[in-house]
Amino acid sequence: MSPQLATRETPEEEPSVVRAEKGDCVEAVRLIFAPLKQKDGFRHGAIGCPGSGKTHGLRKVVAAALDQEIVDVALTHDVKGADPEWYGYYCRTVAECRAELLARERHAVFRGDVLTDVACDVEGVALKGKEMLQRERLRVLLNVGELKDALTEGGKGWRSPTTLWFSAQARSLRGCFTWTVQQPKRVPDEIWDQSTTIAMHRVLKRSVNYLRNTLELDDEMVAVLPQLARGEFVLYQPEADWNGKVYRWPA
Ligand SMILES: Nc1ncnc2c1ncn2[C@@H]1O[C@H](COP(=O)(O)OP(=O)(O)O)[C@@H](O)[C@H]1O
Numbered sequence: 001m002s003p004q005l006a007t008r009e010t011p012e013e014e015p016s017v018v019r020a021e022k023g024d025c026v027e028a029v030r031l032i033f034a035p036l037k038q039k040d041g042f043r044h045g046a047i048g049c050p051g052s053g054k055t056h057g058l059r060k061v062v063a064a065a066l067d068q069e070i071v072d073v074a075l076t077h078d079v080k081g082a083d084p085e086w087y088g089y090y091c092r093t094v095a096e097c098r099a100e101l102l103a104r105e106r107h108a109v110f111r112g113d114v115l116t117d118v119a120c121d122v123e124g125v126a127l128k129g130k131e132m133l134q135r136e137r138l139r140v141l142l143n144v145g146e147l148k149d150a151l152t153e154g155g156k157g158w159r160s161p162t163t164l165w166f167s168a169q170a171r172s173l174r175g176c177f178t179w180t181v182q183q184p185k186r187v188p189d190e191i192w193d194q195s196t197t198i199a200m201h202r203v204l205k206r207s208v209n210y211l212r213n214t215l216e217l218d219d220e221m222v223a224v225l226p227q228l229a230r231g232e233f234v235l236y237q238p239e240a241d242w243n244g245k246v247y248r249w250p251a
């Protein structure tokens, strides 16, 4: 399989129109990894409309978690496109994943195969991660490219119970969990309760009202969300007020 990413074109910089303090992404990563100070796994997601830079941002977070040895291994579910969105050790299914290659590469990317109808569901990948956490005591990051693949139609329930386990219970074993979602309305309530940080990228005005009501967001943060350029985000921390900063991942 081609290791090239679907996003291979040179990304051009979209000008920022937001008047807010600019934050340093090194700080954003530190805030995202903060639960580790209490020896808890982090649970981080990215929300935003298509093309707002969610996957690009998560690539930085997953790479940092591996580089900084926050986790031993990352398991990514990436079945969306004909080309992969993630670099790593490509496997069609969990059954095909070889332990020695995973130990060397540290990041397995589970792709299924659209050309030959080989399915790879999130539940299988999450179960593999749970097993590695429990039996091998490895610190595993489960990275669900599109959270909706783990959810029921409409997005309010869980089709993959082990993904819910990663969100709710894996942290005491230093399990970490990352995801992206387009529509805040299509997210189960547990996500709001259990995420330790959420990168809010550009969100359309009609979704902003939903976020304001569900999460009681700062008015200033709400006003900023529809104006964000591609790659820009604000960091929602359930335990803290908005720090007033707009971050932008490097290209
Ligand atoms: N911070 C950034 N700097 C430069 N290009 C970016 C940035 N964020 C995203 N992009 C580019 O924008 C496009 C869409 O980003 P992507 O992360 O795939 O969006 P999403 O996952 O929200 O649909 C990609 O081509 C990506 O490379």
Ligand SMILES: [Mg+2]
Residues within 6 Å of the ligand: 054, 055, 056, 180
């Ligand atoms: Mg994406």
